[in-house]
Amino acid sequence: MRAVQTLMLGSLATNCYLIYLDEKHAAAVDIGAEARKVLDFLEQKGLTLTKILLTHGHYDHIGAVAEVQEKTGAEVYIHEADAPMLQDTHLNLADWIEPWADFRPVTEYYTVREGDVIQAGETAFTVLHTPGHTKGSVCYLCEDILLAGDTLFRLSRGRTDFPGGSDREMLESFRRLKALEGDYRVCPGHNETTSLDFERKNNPVMRGLL
Ligand SMILES: [Zn+2]
Ligand SMILES: [Zn+2]
Numbered sequence: 001m002r003a004v005q006t007l008m009l010g011s012l013a014t015n016c017y018l019i020y021l022d023e024k025h026a027a028a029v030d031i032g033a034e035a036r037k038v039l040d041f042l043e044q045k046g047l048t049l050t051k052i053l054l055t056h057g058h059y060d061h062i063g064a065v066a067e068v069q070e071k072t073g074a075e076v077y078i079h080e081a082d083a084p085m086l087q088d089t090h091l092n093l094a095d096w097i098e099p100w101a102d103f104r105p106v107t108e109y110y111t112v113r114e115g116d117v118i119q120a121g122e123t124a125f126t127v128l129h130t131p132g133h134t135k136g137s138v139c140y141l142c143e144d145i146l147l148a149g150d151t152l153f154r155l156s157r158g159r160t161d162f163p164g165g166s167d168r169e170m171l172e173s174f175r176r177l178k179a180l181e182g183d184y185r186v187c188p189g190h191n192e193t194t195s196l197d198f199e200r201k202n203n204p205v206m207r208g209l210l
């Protein structure tokens with residue numbers, strides 16, 4: 001089973017996942033507002049970070065991207081609909097989450113869309129566009145891992161009351177995730193990991209869907 005390291009970062013305890021690509025390389029999914037913890041971990045393990053995949057553009061998931069990108073040279077990916085959040089502290093909610101923070105905008109990045117495959121060495125990440133929490137929220141599928149961002153949480157779902165949020169789109173995204181074939185390890189943007197089968201059976205939102 002592929003090794004994944006979770007780091008909880010920032011004032012909202014946002015999960016940053018470091019996915020080992022091989023013994024020496026890793027990809028990150030989301031980087032909350034604490035660059036030091038990520039850089040220290042990479043250094044301790046002798047890992048080179050090659051990709052930063054963002055599940056959406058909220059500050060608690062992207063706050064340290066500019067610094068980590070500068071120190072590692074990793075390529076940054078985000079859905080096109082959330083890309084403007086990489087430069088705007090109003091759009092990315094930094095003004096609300098950590099108004100005291102000195103946010104550094106991200107200016108170099110690639111945009112992704114539904115169905116794109118990001119190749120990181122031998123490892124492929126497939127983009128599922130799952131709006132609802134934000135317009136450009138995505139999940140990434142990597143082998144048996146579903147990186148769910150703030151869409152699917154253990155026994156819960158992401159908020160839809162921020163700008164760009166939509167209950168209807170969230171339900172549609174849940175329907176898609178429920179209909180995926182087989183089981184996945186679910187790595188959400190907050191709280192503990194779970195599995196898709198467990199959520200199909202126990203998550204009240206998912207249970208209510210056909
Ligand atoms: Zn969010
Ligand atoms: Zn979040």
